[in-house]
Amino acid sequence: MALLSIKNLSIGYQTKAGMLKAVDNISFELERGRPLGFVGESGCGKTTIGMTLMGLLPGNAHILGGSIGFQNQDLIQLNEDQWRRVRGKEIAMIFQAAMNALNPVMRVDEQVIEAIVTHTPDISPADLDKRINELFDLVEIPRVRMKDFPHEYSGGMKQRVIIAMALACNPKLIIADEPTTALDVIVQDQILKEIKAIQKAMNTGLIFISHDIAVVASVCKDICVMYGGQIVETGTREEVFRNPRHPYTKALLGSYLSLDNELTVVIPDMRETPDLTLESGCCRFAVNCKTCSSACKAEVPQWIDISGSHKALCCDETIIRNSHE
Amino acid sequence: MLKNHYIQRFLKGWKIFIQNPLGKMGVVILVVFMLMALASFFVPHINPMYDPMTGIDPDIKISTGPSLTHLLGTDNVGRDLFAQLLEGAKVAFIVGLSSAFFSIVIGTVIGMVSGYAGGMVDTILMRMADIIMVMPSLVILLILSSLFGQFNIWIIVFIIAIMRWPAVSRVIRSQTLSLKHRPFIEASRVAGASHLRIIFRHIMPNVLPLAFLYMTFRVTSAILVEAALSFLGFGDPSQVSWGMMLQWVWKSGHMFQAPYWLIPPGVSISLLTLSFYMLGRAMDEVLDPRLRKEGQS
Amino acid sequence: MSNLKKYPLIEMKGVTKEYSPRKRFFSKCQNKVLALNSIDFSIEKGEIFGLVGQSGSGKTTCGRLLVRLEEPTSGSICLNGEPINKLKGIGLKTYRSKVQMIFQDPYQSLNPHLSIAETILEPLVVNGLGNAATRREKVLHTLEIVGLSPADDFYDRYPHQLSGGQRQRVAIARAIVLDPDFIVADEPTSMLDATIAIQLFQLLTQIRKRFDMAFLFITHNLAAANYLCDRIAVIHEGHIVEVNTANNIIQHPEHPYTKRLIQVQPGFDFNG
Numbered sequence: 061m062a063l064l065s066i067k068n069l070s071i072g073y074q075t076k077a078g079m080l081k082a083v084d085n086i087s088f089e090l091e092r093g094r095p096l097g098f099v100g101e102s103g104c105g106k107t108t109i110g111m112t113l114m115g116l117l118p119g120n121a122h123i124l125g126g127s128i129g130f131q132n133q134d135l136i137q138l139n140e141d142q143w144r145r146v147r148g149k150e151i152a153m154i155f156q157a158a159m160n161a162l163n164p165v166m167r168v169d170e171q172v173i174e175a176i177v178t179h180t181p182d183i184s185p186a187d188l189d190k191r192i193n194e195l196f197d198l199v200e201i202p203r204v205r206m207k208d209f210p211h212e213y214s215g216g217m218k219q220r221v222i223i224a225m226a227l228a229c230n231p232k233l234i235i236a237d238e239p240t241t242a243l244d245v246i247v248q249d250q251i252l253k254e255i256k257a258i259q260k261a262m263n264t265g266l267i268f269i270s271h272d273i274a275v276v277a278s279v280c281k282d283i284c285v286m287y288g289g290q291i292v293e294t295g296t297r298e299e300v301f302r303n304p305r306h307p308y309t310k311a312l313l314g315s316y317l318s319l320d321n322e323l324t325v326v327i328p329d330m331r332e333t334p335d336l337t338l339e340s341g342c343c344r345f346a347v348n349c350k351t352c353s354s355a356c357k358a359e360v361p362q363w364i365d366i367s368g369s370h371k372a373l374c375c376d377e378t379i380i381r382n383s384h385e
Numbered sequence: 386m387l388k389n390h391y392i393q394r395f396l397k398g399w400k401i402f403i404q405n406p407l408g409k410m411g412v413v414i415l416v417v418f419m420l421m422a423l424a425s426f427f428v429p430h431i432n433p434m435y436d437p438m439t440g441i442d443p444d445i446k447i448s449t450g451p452s453l454t455h456l457l458g459t460d461n462v463g464r465d466l467f468a469q470l471l472e473g474a475k476v477a478f479i480v481g482l483s484s485a486f487f488s489i490v491i492g493t494v495i496g497m498v499s500g501y502a503g504g505m506v507d508t509i510l511m512r513m514a515d516i517i518m519v520m521p522s523l524v525i526l527l528i529l530s531s532l533f534g535q536f537n538i539w540i541i542v543f544i545i546a547i548m549r550w551p552a553v554s555r556v557i558r559s560q561t562l563s564l565k566h567r568p569f570i571e572a573s574r575v576a577g578a579s580h581l582r583i584i585f586r587h588i589m590p591n592v593l594p595l596a597f598l599y600m601t602f603r604v605t606s607a608i609l610v611e612a613a614l615s616f617l618g619f620g621d622p623s624q625v626s627w628g629m630m631l632q633w634v635w636k637s638g639h640m641f642q643a644p645y646w647l648i649p650p651g652v653s654i655s656l657l658t659l660s661f662y663m664l665g666r667a668m669d670e671v672l673d674p675r676l677r678k679e680g681q682s
Numbered sequence: 683m684s685n686l687k688k689y690p691l692i693e694m695k696g697v698t699k700e701y702s703p704r705k706r707f708f709s710k711c712q713n714k715v716l717a718l719n720s721i722d723f724s725i726e727k728g729e730i731f732g733l734v735g736q737s738g739s740g741k742t743t744c745g746r747l748l749v750r751l752e753e754p755t756s757g758s759i760c761l762n763g764e765p766i767n768k769l770k771g772i773g774l775k776t777y778r779s780k781v782q783m784i785f786q787d788p789y790q791s792l793n794p795h796l797s798i799a800e801t802i803l804e805p806l807v808v809n810g811l812g813n814a815a816t817r818r819e820k821v822l823h824t825l826e827i828v829g830l831s832p833a834d835d836f837y838d839r840y841p842h843q844l845s846g847g848q849r850q851r852v853a854i855a856r857a858i859v860l861d862p863d864f865i866v867a868d869e870p871t872s873m874l875d876a877t878i879a880i881q882l883f884q885l886l887t888q889i890r891k892r893f894d895m896a897f898l899f900i901t902h903n904l905a906a907a908n909y910l911c912d913r914i915a916v917i918h919e920g921h922i923v924e925v926n927t928a929n930n931i932i933q934h935p936e937h938p939y940t941k942r943l944i945q946v947q948p949g950f951d952f953n954g
Contacts, residue, residue, distance in 0.1 A: 101875035102846075215737075244736035244902065249946035271875065274948035301950060315880035317905035319932055319947050325909065327884050330877050333845050568791035572856065575749045576805035577778040586804075590795035 062089040062129075063265040064113075064233060069126030070340060071108055071117070080336040081124070082108045084289040084344070090233070095259060095266040097280030097297070099273050099312070103333065105289040106269045110237045113267070114153050115143035124340075130233070149179040152231035154222055154255075156238040161222055162210040168221050169196075169206040175228040195224040198258060216247035220254070227258065233265040240275060252279055273316055277301055282369070285309045288334030288344030295370030305364075305380045306372040308345050343375055351379050398671040408667025414660035418474050418653070425471035435465050437472035437625040448643050458645045461637045466630075470649050473627040477657055480542055480611045480626070485603035487546035489553055493596045496557025497584050501565060511558070514551035522548035523610055530619040538621040541614065545607045553599045560592045594669045601665030605658040612654055627654050689763030690724035691896050692748065692781075692864055697721045697757035699743055717743045719920040720757065725864070728894040730886070732911030732928065734904050734943070740920045741900045745866040748898065749783045750774065761864075779809050782857040786869040788849035792841040798825075798852050799837045805860045820859060827892075828855045829885060847878035851885070858889060868900045883910050904943055908932050916940045 071083040083105040090096050098106040111117050128135040155161045163171060169192055176183065176191060196206055199220040210218060219239060226234055236255060240248040256279055259266045270276045276283060283300040285293040293306040304310045314326030332347040343361045346352045359375040366372065374380050402408045429436040445463035457466040499510040526544055530536050564570060573587055614620050615628030627650035634646045699718040717740045725731045735741040746752045748759060758765045761777060769777050785791035792801055802821045806812060825833035828851040841849055850870060857865050871879035889895060901907050907914050908928050915925040923937040935941045
């Protein structure tokens with residue numbers, strides 16, 4: 061059975077301009093040991109998904125429908141008390157801004173201890189000590205640095221502490237939201253390796269959110285490409301990145317600059333930002349789509365199966381089928 | 386063409402301002418008081434006995450309650466309380482607006498220069514501000530007026546303005562400091578803009594909302610300081626202000642006998658200061674495009 | 683004219699920049715931070731020169747020195763062979779009209795209180811160029827060049843009504859409106875999405891071709907520098923460790939730091 065299964069999830073933000081459907085009718089399943097990557101650009105709803113799974117949606121957000129199945133319960137039905145038992149213990153998050161996620165006036169080890177004690181208040185001091193040492197070994201921070209304050213750490217080390225805090229209670233699912241965006245490429249490389257190794261060692265579920273397709277490709281086995289609140293293409297990383305079918309996935313790959321000339325640069329013509337106030341189910345990419353016909357704007361896009369787990373969301377089946385290069 | 390541009394801008398701002406419930410309420414209250422202040426010019430012409438200072442109803446010898454001839458009643462020598470209240474509104478506007486305006490102008494310019502220039506200029510200006518800020522303005526006013534006798538209302542306005550700019554300048558300075566290194570200021574420097582242009586074209590519009598917000602606080606505090614001063618008997622004896630009315634009701638021993646005399650000036654002081662506060666909040670939204678709703682600008 | 687020819691457009695000679703922390707009471711030692719350590723490079727007319735480095739490497743300081751937002755501690759910067767360190771008044775103003783900058787964050791680099799037109803007009807106004815009608819014409823023309831068309835639509839808008847990519851186009855318009863010889867572009871796309879960034883790269887290449895402007899392209903992304911630049915300098919902890927043509931840097935890196943940078947670039951190897 062899947063660790064996490066989301067069905068037809070829709071989330072909207074109530075704003076002065078109306079209801080913005082930041083997540084529109086999304087379904088996916090996550091297995092342990094198969095990291096799932098969400099890739100898309102700012103405003104595509106990938107962070108909203110992460111926040112929903114942590115029960116941390118802001119006050120103006122509304123869950124408009126759908127279900128989140130996790131360990132025989134529907135997370136949408138949980139109240140704040142029940143959330144507190146899940147959050148951090150069952151589902152943990154590695155935040156983006158490592159610089160701001162640590163309390164500057166607390167020693168680093170105290171912050172990790174706090175993360176453990178919150179969920180296991182009756183842990184014995186000896187066990188706690190053992191656990192702390194385990195965690196710092198796991199993220200490769202020397203024990204002599206445990207008593208330091210966050211400002212004495214480099215950006216990469218702070219991010220490791222964040223990872224240690226996320227791992228503190230042996231969560232079953234880890235959500236990593238742009239964990240390396242603020243880091244240098246060299247540090248990013250180390251952190252990505254670490255996340256991969258830890259995921260393998262602990263066999264947790266991992267949802268990895270990033271705007272950088274190469275980073276997602278290096279960590280995740282399965283990929284969801286998001287645009288304007290919708291998943292537009294999904295499949296294994298080989299399927300999605302070697303054989304992209306949706307015009308947006310192609311644009312994303314075409315604008316990626318890499319050093320090995322594996323991908324040819326194709327400059328996309330995307331000027332518009334997706335209109336999130338559109339009615340649920342409409343193709344959000346239609347405003348930027350060159351292959352779009354007038355019918356696209358009226359019709360509801362359908363999932364078109366390509367092969368195995370690989371499928372794409374589009375109104376026009378022939379475009380998806382014939383777009384193989 | 387240029388004039389037209391600014392008129393358009395003002396109308397746009399007004400539209401946003403009036404859509405804000407706080408702004409709407411503030412404006413309504415303010416308009417009422419403004420009408421009262423205007424009316425104070427005409428009332429004495431209806432009948433000389435409605436002159437707030439010298440008009441005495443010959444038929445009345447003691448303080449009486451509301452009646453048709455005296456809507457709010459009279460004080461103990463037979464002067465009309467409603468006329469006094471109208472006159473008080475006028476004085477409150479004069480004192481509040483002018484002293485707030487002066488203190489804001491001084492405070493904003495000093496704050497911007499101090500923050501933008503930094504170094505020695507900053508140190509000197511801010512130490513000066515510190516010194517003035519720790520001086521209790523009401524006590525200073527009391528000491529000065531007991532030394533030199535009761536002051537003319539304009540001198541009071543001037544002293545309040547001089548005493549109250551430092552707080553404004555501190556806030557404007559810190560805002561300027563955070564703006565100074567913002568890329569759009571640096572972009573303007575790269576484009577070759579002079580320091581004066583940067584201060585007045587780029588920094589000023591960004592600190593104006595704060596200055597306006599503080600202006601409303603200054604109006605409030607100036608009205609309160611003047612009221613306190615008058616209530617303690619150190620006000621301008623030739624002006625009828627709300628504080629003065631309160632002093633008279635207290636001095637003549639009517640504090641608990643004449644609620645029609647005590648309550649109106651008290652309530653007026655609170656309402657007018659409240660309305661200025663509400664105006665400030667609504668103005669904030671006009672001057673800062675980021676607070677506006679989509680499609681409104 | 684002939685003696686101008688032998689100088690590069692812009693040149694940094696032994697430029698060093700130190701930051702000394704503010705003097706405090708009770709503190710005896712002063713730890714100076716060396717942001718740049720004797721930097722040498724030159725940029726030719728019409729060239730896009732990449733400066734690649736990680737955060738804290740001094741790459742942004744380098745750009746700020748070139749537009750005189752900061753002064754070097756020692757060394758000199760020359761435009762067409764003439765040192766700019768001592769420029770003041772009119773001389774500085776002339777220099778500023780020739781050297782412009784595009785900033786990193788399009789959400790911070792436009793004054794929210796000025797309309798798009800007012801923003802792009804500013805360099806023209808402060809340099810006293812043209813009259814109201816010709817300035818308007820120039821602004822509309824520049825808006826078209828940077829791809830904000832129809833220009834009339836954008837003329838009276840405010841920054842908060844534009845997307846990040848459009849704002850950055852406005853910032854580019856402000857930089858090119860004076861027809862400068864040289865533009866410092868400090869991570870102009872690091873805050874933007876990849877699909878938007880690549881369109882801006884295309885725009886910069888078009889502008890270079892059309893006006894023969896030189897660019898200093900500051901970035902942390904080696905792949906972006908490789909895509910856009912003729913030559914690349916790799917900067918590490920205040921030192922330039924390697925300068926070469928873009929192709930040579932990527933294909934035949936010499937310095938170990940450059941090699942490391944290339945090695946950690948995430949690629950699409952699906953073996954992990």
